[in-house]
Amino acid sequence: MRRVLILGGTAEARALAAELAARPATHVVSSLAGRVSNPRLPVGEVREGGFGGPGGLAAFLAEERIDALVDATHPFAERMTASAAAASSATGVPLLVLRRPGWQEGDGDAWHRVGSLHAAAALLTTGLRVFLTTGRRSLPIFAGLPGVWLLARSVDPPEPPVPPHVHVLLDRGPYTVEGERALIREHRLNILVTKDSGGQLTAAKLTAARELGLPVIMVNRPPLPPGVRLVDTVAAATEWAAAQG
Template sequence: MRRVLILGGTAEARGLAGELAADPGLWVVSSLAGRVTNPRLPAGEVREGGFGGAAGLAAFLAEERIDVLVDATHPFAERMTASAAAASSATGVPLLVLRRPGWTEEPGDAWSRVGSLPAAADLLATGDWRRPTPRDEGRARVFLTTGRRSLALFASVPGVWLLARSVDPPEPPVPPNVHVLLDRGPYTVEGERALIREHRLDVLVTKDSGGPMTTAKLAAARQLGLPVIMVNRPPLPAGVRLADTVAAAVDWVHG
């Protein structure tokens, strides 16, 4: 029986676990970081909590006699992917990175791409993304969907009001210029459009996560002429094998 470890937490990871767990020739365990309250659990065995970096992951691979490692974490889980690459190199366990494709601009989009979250905050501060006529006398009303851990970075930008949407609440205290909206996708274009209008939002700041669950905000921004500050994905470690669909990952594991 081949032993497969999936570094999970995404819809693709759950889909992969469901496909592989149905194979009687595979023993599948999914590892969740434990950062989300009440996560959606995949099929097969589940392990929660970190490994303690690359060395800890390498030790787990050896102790559990793992044959195949699949990193299906979030496209912005840069540290985990680096640890997976290092652990694979140290142990010889083959590694596949499963990443859904990123988003691409469509006609009518007004995107400004940046290389990092700090670069997005810097661009927000300059005002270079602005409409010709701001809605609120120069005070930018920002739709922030970059995750609760980045909230402090954007809340410190002068002259902004933030509608920050996340699955779990941020650590208190919440700055006075921030309104937190707790919600989990998938979302609808109609709902996102109504949200933008209700809060009179001027700009969307988001990460290029890809996938259909949260793409509705981009369609709503396009329809309403809302500028978007898009944070590009971090680069993958050199030499890793990449799959962009669950089906391709299943074929690789079986092969």
């Protein structure tokens, strides 16, 4: 019985779990970080919560006799990817990283790419009304900017207290271009700050920003650990995992 551990609760992780679970002699374990309430659960065995760092993940790989490890976490889950690389190196369990392709700037877009959330915050000046879609954990980086009003959208609420110049919108994609246009107009937003997460689930905001002439501050993805193998499709990850063990 081939045993595959999939890290992450992304749409790609769920699709990969479904593909592998349908394969003969394959047992799939999906690990969710537990940071999102009411997550969409994949098929197969599911565990929630962290491993306690690279050592804990390495111990889990050994104890559960895992044959293949697939990191299908969010493209910005830098710490988890580093732990996966370290645990793979320590145990010899082969590792593959599955990441959806990033977004690409097109005609009519006005993007400014930056290397970090702090670099994005440094570009925001007094008088801006910001559509912020970088996740609830990043809110403290932006909340202290003087004269900047924020519409911060996230799946779960941020830690209180929330400053009065921050309006939190709890919502989960997929989103539509029509809905994003209406949101931008309703709140008189004039700039979008987002992370290069990729995928179609939340891409409508980029189309709406282009149509309404909003500039976009795009935070680039963190680099992968050296030597890590990367694929960008579920099909490629399925074939790789099925060949292990």
